[in-house]
Amino acid sequence: MTITPVADPISGLVVTDDANPVKGPLANGAATNDVTPTFTGSAAANSTIAIYDNGVLLTSVKADGNGQWNFTPSLALKEGTHSVTFIVDNGSGPSAPSQPFVLTVDTTVPEPVTNLVIVDDRAPNIGQLTNGSMTNDSTPIISGNAEPGTTRNAV
Numbered sequence: 001m002t003i004t005p006v007a008d009p010i011s012g013l014v015v016t017d018d019a020n021p022v023k024g025p026l027a028n029g030a031a032t033n034d035v036t037p038t039f040t041g042s043a044a045a046n047s048t049i050a051i052y053d054n055g056v057l058l059t060s061v062k063a064d065g066n067g068q069w070n071f072t073p074s075l076a077l078k079e080g081t082h083s084v085t086f087i088v089d090n091g092s093g094p095s096a097p098s099q100p101f102v103l104t105v106d107t108t109v110p111e112p113v114t115n116l117v118i119v120d121d122r123a124p125n126i127g128q129l130t131n132g133s134m135t136n137d138s139t140p141i142i143s144g145n146a147e148p149g150t151t152r153n154a155v
Contacts, residue, residue: 009088009095010049013041031104035076039101044090046086052085052097053077077105086120113152116144 015026018120021036026032043049049132063069082105086098118129122137131136146152 009043010086010098011042011103013086013098014083015039015101024104029102031106033105035105035107035109036073037077037103038070038072039084040068040070041086043069043086045086047088047090050089050094052087053082055085068075079105079107081091081127110150111147113144113146118142123137126132 017023017026017034018038019032019036019038022033024039031154039051040113041049043063045065046065047063048060049063049069050060051071057095059071061069061071083100083102085100088095088098100102105109114138119128119141120126120133120135120137122135122139125135129140130143142154
């Protein structure tokens with residue numbers, strides 16, 4: 001017996017965050033502060049795409065004659081994890097659900113870094129830097145305390 005996997009009914013899916021401070025395409029499994037990300041993709045031409053969030057129908061959209069479609073939620077997605085799936089109906093009946101696109105909506109602003117210490121470990125001036133200090137060290141040691149599970153970038 002040969003089992004042929006069912007093709008995903010959606011292709012070229014792109015989920016875009018257009019909320020500051022970080023904008024652009026989201027990877028599957030990513031976190032975002034955008035409560036209304038835009039979903040775009042391709043399906044069969046002139047088909048109807050039913051969009052589900054955690055198994056609950058959000059809406060249906062119509063693909064154009066080239067199969068292109070897009071959707072931006074009119075109501076904000078709630079904080080938490082969302083598993084978004086798509087079912088396409090090309091007039092011959094609905095497809096199986098697509099593979100899920102998972103995203104986590106997190107609009108909580110992280111607490112600021114505390115106990116920030118920057119150390120110059122390159123001669124001739126080795127030691128802790130103070131606000132406004134100059135350094136010749138292109139890779140100073142930076143440490144501090146941040147909210148668990150967050151990533152901080154030094155700019």
